[in-house]
Amino acid sequence: MFNIKLKGIYKNENQLSKGNLHKNSIMFDEPNSISESFLKGFLISTPFFILAIIACYLKIKTNNIFSLSFFKDNLDLIAISTCLSSLINLFIHEFLHAVCFPKDKIKELWLKPNELSAFIYCTAPLKKARFIWLCLCPNIILGLLPLLLWFIGTFDFNKTLSLFMLIISFLNLLCGIGDYYNTYLVIRQVPKNALVQTHGLKAYWFIP
Secondary structure, three states: OOOEEEEEEOOOHHHOOOOOOOOOOEEOOOOOOHHHHHHHHHHHHHHHHHHHHHHHHHHHHHHOOOOHHHHHHOHHHHHHHHHHHHHHHHHHHHHHHHOOOOOOOOEEEEEEHHHOEEEEEOOOOEEHHHHHHHHHHHHHHHHHHHHHHHHOOOOOOOHHHHHHHHHHHHHHHHOOHHHHHHHHHHHHHOOOOOEEEEEOOEEEEEOO
8 A cells, every 4th residue: 555565684785776866966965874873863863852851850850740669660561561662663663754755656664683673765756845754754753742742741640651651752752863864964955946865875866
């Protein structure tokens, strides 16, 4: 239905279908290593995380939602449920990336079990705004929205659920660090009327 194809375990770039690049495509100016990209993404998103942590701490302290003893008593349950939910959310995260591409285009789902991760690969060109939404969509739906719901007290009726949702929200937001850096690159480098396309492990933009 969504043209998502499970391709198996990712080993190297040669496995990826390259597609056709526009003759005037310009490669993004980006780091050569994934670790450097994640570091820069972390630095870019640090101010948000600091503000979010402070806001959550003040809510917990003001409303006396959790106590240290409550956290200790439920640590095992929270740890198990968080691990299982994180695994499920990994695939939901990639599915949300996939549905941001045109429905008729093939989206490849690659697994990286050694890193407990996966990624969606598609060579379809996207408009700048749509590519930004592609990057941020899973983090908004799985991370930011649940965090906002937690903050306004939606889950306060059950302390265990409330703590679980708080942890899951932050984990999903942390998983999007690479997406935040990609968004930053698109905003800084891509003209308004350009299209963005992935080609192998690199991203390009061009004006049609």
